[in-house]
Amino acid sequence: MLKVLYFAALREAIGVAEERVALPAPATVGALVEALRARDGKYADALAPSRRWRVAVNQDMVGLDAALKAGDEVAIFPPVTGG
Amino acid sequence: MLKVLYFAALREAIGVAEERVALPAPATVGALVEALRARDGKYADALAPSRRWRVAVNQDMVGLDAALKAGDEVAIFPPVTGG
Amino acid sequence: MPTIRLQTEDFDLSHECAAIRDRSRAIGAIASFVGVVRDMNDGSGVSSMTLEHYPGMTERALEKIVAEASQRWDVIDATVIHRVGTLQPQDQIVLVVVASAHRGHAFAACEFIMDYLKTDAPFWKKEATPQGTRWVEARASDDDAKQRWDSKGSAT
């Protein structure tokens, strides 16, 4: 299993801050996002490619081809706007 | 007459902070510096071209060809080192 | 060792600079930056702003940014403080202080840290306006500000 976190507008759109998700096949960030989008329209819309969300695995920013393993902490969030 | 001011190392080398000097002929900064150098070795050494001194007339930085008129405040000083 | 803090309470610029000055006698230059909440953004009045972050990753991202700045320039010490929670217009939101022997390094490292913080540190702003709340959109100009460091050598 993976721990998946959502932040900011993405958290509000999906309606949860954190959930457990099964490791996708193949075990990559891209496959995880596909699996989440397939759940329902809310996920599909929030994770549409046009939305420019970002992914961090174990608190490091990664691309869609990054590998995942059981126990990883995956965070999905909009472009950051601090400072 | 001109009011001539000296600052920092130049003031210490010449030994005065301020003096009245006759308007040189021609009435330019270059001619004033020549007249001062001709006074004695102390002035000649302090105002040697190699010393990189600067001149301000009425509190604006100027070059050697700047014109002078009676009553001007002329300041001669080393390159600045504040901040 | 740089100081990195996330906090809800306000910070005091003089206090943070004095703490840095007390730790080294080699410091000749301290550049600092304070970000302030504006009462207008994209044409709407802003009555308050709430900052969300990613506990753990945010601190880690700030540490990496400061470490990268310290590789590029001669940084004697640095402090980054970012507030979280709800803030009002004119409140201080972020502080970056960089101390060096010489001013060119202090200025460059301070601006570098701010530019990278804006694009790489997980913070998100939500504004309350008369038309309701809205998440602030990321700006392309912030990506541009970060990318110009790729083509620059270290400043003096």
Added chain:
Amino acid sequence: MPTIRLQTEDFDLSHECAAIRDRSRAIGAIASFVGVVRDMNDGSGVSSMTLEHYPGMTERALEKIVAEASQRWDVIDATVIHRVGTLQPQDQIVLVVVASAHRGHAFAACEFIMDYLKTDAPFWKKEATPQGTRWVEARASDDDAKQRWDSKGSAT
């Protein structure tokens, strides 16, 4: 209106920034610089430093530098304070604060003011060292720092 002050007493960075923040609600970014007396210069220990200036011209030169910075960038407010008289290592010597709506302008204007102050404002430093007193020599690097602004457009 910018604030320009020459004074023997110390200054407080937070106080000066707060005064600027209180004067405008449009400020989003405050960049500041503090110069500090170092205890070493050109390989010698420095036990104290005395600053001479040219009363009248110094204020005028600082006003011109701040006016030039305000022409090049969007400056909402600025404060320049330079101390004169005798200072000790670790004492604050100069403060430049620039407030703008956006950080790029605040950083650029603040660094510009410092670079021009170093070459165009009539101040002279005399250091007391174990080998006696000596006037500090101007650095070619300060001329270089100033001249690089000639080839730059205004930053964003």
